[in-house]
Amino acid sequence: MKPFTNLDAKAAPLPFASVDTDQLIPARFMKRSRSEGYGQYLLYDMRFDADAKPIADFTLNNPVRAGAEILVARRNFGAGSSREAAVYALVDYGFRCVIAPSFGDIFSSNAVNNGLLPAQVSEEDAEELLNLLEGGYEAIFIDLDACEIRVANHVFHFKIEPVWRTKLLNGWDDLDLTSSYGADIARYAEADRTRHPWLQELPD
Amino acid sequence: MASYDGPQTLFDKIWRNHIVASQADGQQLLFIDRHLVHEGSFHGFNKLKEKKANVSRPDLTFGIVDHYAPTRVRDISQIDPTIAGMITQLEDNCRANGVRIFGLNDPRQGIVHVVGPEQAITLPGATIVCGDSHTSTHGAFGAIAFGIGASEVAHVLMTQTLWQKKPKPMRVRFDGTLAPGVGAKDMALSMIAAIGADGAQGHAIEYAGSAVSSLSMEGRLTLCNLSIESGARCGLVAPDETTIAFLRGRPLAPQGPLLDRAAEVWRLLASDADAHFDREVVIAGADIAPIVTWGISPEDSLPITGTVPQPDTIPDEGRAAHAREAIDYMGLKPGMALTEIPVDRVFIGSCTNSRIEDLRAAAAVLSGRKAAVPGLVSPGSSLVKHQAEQEGLHRIFIDAGLEWVDSGCSMCVGMNGDIVPPGERCASTTNRNFKGRQGPKARTHLMSPAMVAAAAVTGRLTDVRDLMGGRA
Numbered sequence A: 001m002k003p004f005t006n007l008d009a010k011a012a013p014l015p016f017a018s019v020d021t022d023q024l025i026p027a028r029f030m031k032r033s034r035s036e037g038y039g040q041y042l043l044y045d046m047r048f049d050a051d052a053k054p055i056a057d058f059t060l061n062n063p064v065r066a067g068a069e070i071l072v073a074r075r076n077f078g079a080g081s082s083r084e085a086a087v088y089a090l091v092d093y094g095f096r097c098v099i100a101p102s103f104g105d106i107f108s109s110n111a112v113n114n115g116l117l118p119a120q121v122s123e124e125d126a127e128e129l130l131n132l133l134e135g136g137y138e139a140i141f142i143d144l145d146a147c148e149i150r151v152a153n154h155v156f157h158f159k160i161e162p163v164w165r166t167k168l169l170n171g172w173d174d175l176d177l178t179s180s181y182g183a184d185i186a187r188y189a190e191a192d193r194t195r196h197p198w199l200q201e202l203p204d
Numbered sequence B: 001m002a003s004y005d006g007p008q009t010l011f012d013k014i015w016r017n018h019i020v021a022s023q024a025d026g027q028q029l030l031f032i033d034r035h036l037v038h039e040g041s042f043h044g045f046n047k048l049k050e051k052k053a054n055v056s057r058p059d060l061t062f063g064i065v066d067h068y069a070p071t072r073v074r075d076i077s078q079i080d081p082t083i084a085g086m087i088t089q090l091e092d093n094c095r096a097n098g099v100r101i102f103g104l105n106d107p108r109q110g111i112v113h114v115v116g117p118e119q120a121i122t123l124p125g126a127t128i129v130c131g132d133s134h135t136s137t138h139g140a141f142g143a144i145a146f147g148i149g150a151s152e153v154a155h156v157l158m159t160q161t162l163w164q165k166k167p168k169p170m171r172v173r174f175d176g177t178l179a180p181g182v183g184a185k186d187m188a189l190s191m192i193a194a195i196g197a198d199g200a201q202g203h204a205i206e207y208a209g210s211a212v213s214s215l216s217m218e219g220r221l222t223l224c225n226l227s228i229e230s231g232a233r234c235g236l237v238a239p240d241e242t243t244i245a246f247l248r249g250r251p252l253a254p255q256g257p258l259l260d261r262a263a264e265v266w267r268l269l270a271s272d273a274d275a276h277f278d279r280e281v282v283i284a285g286a287d288i289a290p291i292v293t294w295g296i297s298p299e300d301s302l303p304i305t306g307t308v309p310q311p312d313t314i315p316d317e318g319r320a321a322h323a324r325e326a327i328d329y330m331g332l333k334p335g336m337a338l339t340e341i342p343v344d345r346v347f348i349g350s351c352t353n354s355r356i357e358d359l360r361a362a363a364a365v366l367s368g369r370k371a372a373v374p375g376l377v378s379p380g381s382s383l384v385k386h387q388a389e390q391e392g393l394h395r396i397f398i399d400a401g402l403e404w405v406d407s408g409c410s411m412c413v414g415m416n417g418d419i420v421p422p423g424e425r426c427a428s429t430t431n432r433n434f435k436g437r438q439g440p441k442a443r444t445h446l447m448s449p450a451m452v453a454a455a456a457v458t459g460r461l462t463d464v465r466d467l468m469g470g471r472a
């Protein structure tokens, strides 16, 4: 995974609360394989009408927001299902960071596993960021090391679980880390066979 | 590494039992006792193939067909080929890796969170994961059970472990007794309404109190199922005699003397009296009324006696905007009585409310009555379906005019094609009233099985207590 240090990019405002995983990627698109790319299905039912025509006043259909890599939303972003496809859709569309007052836990860990930064700000700061974007600002600077968001002369602080921050800064993959623990895993399973045989050995 | 000298919560005790390794930053490598996979797990299997890796513990991995399971025909050659492809892909991936599979036509097939407990794949004190957020359901047995994403599914397939940061402990106590007509679904929705859909983020909830310990395993499963809708990582209930009695004699439970030995260990799985919780919420069981959702998040819940909120009276800008968006999507009027809301159809099913007790509760209301609207009843597993038919419940549903179909996720998520048509309103026993969850532009009101049955009878949201008159 590519390390995430800082990001200077266009941002799109999405002034909704509880933008859940079913909205991020509706269930009907989830049969596709990842190699086909999921970006085209991101927020599909918000972006397109029943005839598959782009809805003009939706933020991602606004030419000003073309190429946005940062999304700013209200609280409880990514609530709901564990579908990593919700993150694939954001990443394949081009997003590298979502800023919101709170996130679904599974969404956040999926995001980090795909190099997408879930940056948590206060509800007031989210409102102010939305106002700045709607008031004409287009780009946001994000410094992951300092946990800072800068727009014009405003500085906002964001929070992220320190473990996730380290993972993003280094571009680490869990599997790389686990590979050095093979012997410990085997030792655990062996010991647990005696402690909790019903967990380690199942009837046929 | 943290010290464990002080009093511990139930969650701490199970967690501690599963630590394989710890990092200085607080991450811990946990051993996973049970890994459930379903059709959606294909991304995980694909990652495994990319890395040319094997399933590390096929004996602890279980494949179950549910999300795409057709509910009206079971002949796979008769269904949409892309849906059939999802099912055979899972069956093939499991077979190729030596993983036990409960396939489409297995008599034990059903929704992963119904089959797990039914087969005793789920056991107290275990760590259980699945690429599905409602894995929290299994916490009803006193297990740490949580949903994971595809990258994590691949990690568990390859190593039978996961790196996790320990969530914060939280306790929700339901004291006293529930009023007639009120059940686990109402308990869960009233908690979510009180703390918000993100209220328990970063926490593991232990449910306690007399209203919880007097719940059946079915009720506890419903309660823990909805933990994720409050944002919690997982929810759990301390195992007790109800838990042990439920497990006795089930296919994958320990048998004979081993069960006695296990039961002794399970009885010790409880929070110490002075254990510390970061947060505690206390709810009086007697105050809970039958609840329905009016909006597009499970936190948009109110007692059926209530009215649709008035956004103009909500001071917080973000929350007022959410209420407006919800009322607009749901096609409601601010201030209207919830009982004035007409429904177009009903759905009884999903991992939240499709077990035998749920079907009995709905049938008790529907017995001898006709449904005013069409609806679907999909039992949580093929075994539940069989049992319901033995008890004659299917006749009640069919005589009322509802469709009695096979088991699967069905209209909870619509992946198999069972959807609520655009603009239609559905009274549903499921867990998510998100926009478009049951189909594009579908409108969902969540409630208990008895409340869905009441809505079916009158064709509008209804207080089931008005229809109970002597019925259980």
Ligand code: SF4
Pocket: B066, B067, B111, B112, B113, B132, B134, B350, B351, B352, B408, B409, B412, B413, B431
């Ligand atoms: S029934 Fe619904 S919530 Fe439960 S596992 Fe299936 S899709 Fe998910």
